[in-house]
Amino acid sequence: MSTAPESPLTGEAAGPADVVVGLVAAPGAPVEVADELAGDLAGALRERHPDVAWDVRVVEDGLVQPPADDAEIVAAARDRLLSEEWDLAVVVTDLPLAVDRRTVVAHASPVHGVAVLSLPALGAVGRRRRALQTTVGLVRTLLGDAEGDDDPAALRRRVRELATDPADTAEGVRFTARVLSGNLRLLVGMVRANRPWRLTIRLSRALTAAVAAGVFALVTADIWRLADRFGWLRLSTVGLGSVVAICATLVVGAGLWERARSRRVRKQVALFNLATVATVVIGVLTLYAALFTLALVGSLLLVPSALFAEGLGHPAAIGDYLELAWLTSSLATVGGALGAGLEDDDAVREAAYTHRPDATG
Structure with missing residues (x-):
């Protein structure tokens, strides 16, 4: 995740900063959908947040052996996210997911920075369009964009906070304090989505x-x-x-x-x-x-x-x-x-x- 130089006058980034989104897709249909989705997703995110350079990377990985639930998929994706040093991860799977006997299209865990998209729940008609719309919504949720939050400026600030690292000289408690103060809105959105x-x-x-x-x-x-x-x-x-x-x-x-x-x-x-x-x-x-x-x-x-x-x-x-x-x-x-x-x-x-x-x- 790169950090753009700061303007000496405003203290804000002078150029775009990268947010890396990993699309982890199971072999077969999921990876085909992910390949099609990558360009569209980067374009849709860039349109919403032009001040950030979005880097969408597709990786073929089944992550878990079926049968598996969403919690197992999220845990495995979190490990991959940390090892690849991504900012966010979206898993495209062909495993059917359900909660209380209801079919689930997608799950998002803002705290982990991981979301899961289940292809079987999208149906056969208009799958690419629905996959794009759902994935964009998942990324918004991972960014802490809660339901009913209609403030685009606040969301843009959260994206910038995610894309900007604190100073490399900050260590230990000082580093954590900078993360807390610089990402407070993002943190609040993550916690609120968790329904603690x-x-x-x-x-x-x-x-x-x-x-x-x-x-x-x-x-x-x-x-x-x-x-x-x-x-x-x-x-x-x-x-x-x-x-x-x-x-x-x-x-x-x-x-x-x-x-x-x-x-x-x-x-x-x-x-x-x-x-x-x-x-x-x-x-x-x-x-x-x-x-x-x-x-x-x-x-x-x-x-x-x-x-x-x-x-x-x-x-x-x-x-x-x-x-x-x-x-x-x-x-x-x-x-x-x-x-x-x-x-x-x-x-x-x-x-x-x-x-x-x-x-x-």
Whole structure:
């Protein structure tokens, strides 16, 4: 990915920068379609974003052995993307894909920078035209162009951010900070497309463990007294620790963190890791907020004020119920971390990286 020289007056690139899109096609009909698609795709992208030089490369590779689902295809394509040092990858496959028994035309994973196009779902009539339209839409999704985003200037900025590397002298934390500040809109689009608030709902073991721990804490008199005596500082510390615990369990335990294989893909790997952490953190915070709400409602309905006051040793006020809900939700989140440790790695990845299906029929 080349970087154009900057104008001394504006600080913006003086010439076009390259965005490399890899078209990975299975042998047979997919690679024939990809060869036909390459020129049209480059032209369509160039028309939308003339300030960027689009480099579309076709590679023949089956990636996976059938039967395989979209998650396996995305993982294999991600490995190829990093090894080839592309910016984005679109897989053209002849494997039929389905979600909940519905035929899927395409999937896009903005965090991975990978999309999958299923040829069988396009039908026999107008396949080339439909393939081009769908692929252009997939690239827009990979760029973080969410549905309903009608601001072409914002999308052009995201493309430029993808096509421009930070200074080569930036290392470590400084490099990551530059990636974050320079690609904030792209990062937000990637995370939003992931729908992180749905993360923990898809992890059954983590959710079950969290609810079980919350119920146990809610009906235990010792927890009542601890919540009463902890104070806001300790409650905050326990809450923060519980969130960090489950986030670390998900990211480290499921191997969601990537390492750059070469200097050229550092920026893309940094964006991937930032988007992964943001997705997991938002998902866990959503779980924490839901658990707090449930704990507060449960304590008000299930813990009689007289019994609560007897356990505390003083009259119970609304602040006491809030403290109990706070500690209960923190302990429930710790329980969720234990449950997350039992989740299958593939289940965690599937939950963390929600694809956008375009279903038909």
